[in-house]
Amino acid sequence: MSLLTFIKQILRRPISSGLLTVGIAVLLWYYLRADPSHAKPAVSRKMHIESIPMWEGSGNNYAYLVTDDKTKDAVIIDPANPSEVLPSLKKAVDGGAKITSIINTHHHHDHAGGNTELLKSYSVPIIGGKDCVKVTKTPSHGETFTIGESIKVKALHTPCHTQDSICYLFEDGEDRAVFTGDTLFIGGCGRFFEGTPEEMDKALNQTLASLPDDTKVYPGHEYTKGNVKFGIKVLQSGPVKKLQAFADSNKQAQGKFTIGDEKQHNVFMRLDDPTVVKFTGQTERVDVMSALREAKNSM
Template structure:
């Protein structure tokens, strides 16, 4: 369980002129990761809960046998009010569980790209909606991996997270199945890369260990070595790194870095992006 707890220190002066410090624990949005197909596809679904209202949505509940028992427990115990499915893109290992989930919970809204199974609402680029009272969600269109790829930027007070599907992984990015290097450059470096640097990243897969192995083959810096070390000691990396971290250790977000230009033999950012993708596709580290 990954609760975001934030301690707010409030200092008050008592009538007896004694300074008293009290700690108020303010709980902001809660995110629960549900690993799916661990050891093969290594996907993640996520339950996002608004603490105040208990309203919750589930991101990419693709494998019902692994997701539905978790949802059922949360719903039946009164911990959440299940309000909707959010999809990052149409691939089966992301949107393939919608029908089964809707069978259990009919009339649930499905928010996602236009090609997602059973989709009911496709938000426009930069369109916003809420989860409960506290969580503001902004849809960020990132066509490339699929043309219907959407990332979701969530804010609850100071807390900021982004669900990136198969567009941005920790230290990597998705393959360009339906798009171009130009589109991925726009997605990573103009849209996601310009989010606040303290935004925590929740990707659609746990691919960090192999991503950073490739990353280290083209960029050997302290930030890259730190992530290699982190992956030696941790199986899961979702929510542990921010956009600011990605700007340092993700080679696809450093297409103007001279060391990466040298490794790819290219200088134009789009050529660097394409070459990095080709090199990663063929990498057998």
């Protein structure tokens, strides 16, 4: 029975105006309590993350536009190919967004190479590693800053792929995302161009593994298919098979998996797993990491 029908029935009955008012008030309270859908829903705001694919079919990079929905302040992460990034930025700005900074995960051209061109359209600070093009601010490990009113960002130094590699943890209430550049991929990790197996072990299995398990992972490249092709050779576990099935039926995996998932299906984060150890023929963690990376490089 609807609320209106309840009230009409009350109105048909002889009753004093005082009792009528109380009766309607009680009925209204009960009705809304029993059926909350009639009450105005609470507004829930979360950071908005837009993935911008770049060089699809070759580098398969990602840039990311992250916006604080409350203030519309926004940052662009690794906008390496301006011709593919600028249209998305213009659309966002036309919709009310304000670009407040460029963020780089490391200095390689396919991540920081678009900085100079982007500055022609958006005169903003560049936050990134010390070797990034036009960088104006290099946050220290663990340093935090904010975007808009509600997004808290923590810089996490993860040297190995490059010595200036930085991952960024974004938190908006209980919503968490980490932008990992070329340190952590879905089901894999970056090459050790400027670092050592020890450094990658620390980056993955201490720094990033210590994040809350529900933190969503946004890597710098879409390499999932290749990573799981290697991973399934090393470890035929349920989580790895699940990732393989996802990769077989989905083109993109960014933001679909969490740090908790990576601990289960990423062989570079399972250096103590007996099956992984057996595959490498090594016993020490650093040697297991080194052997895994060499095996992946040779695929």
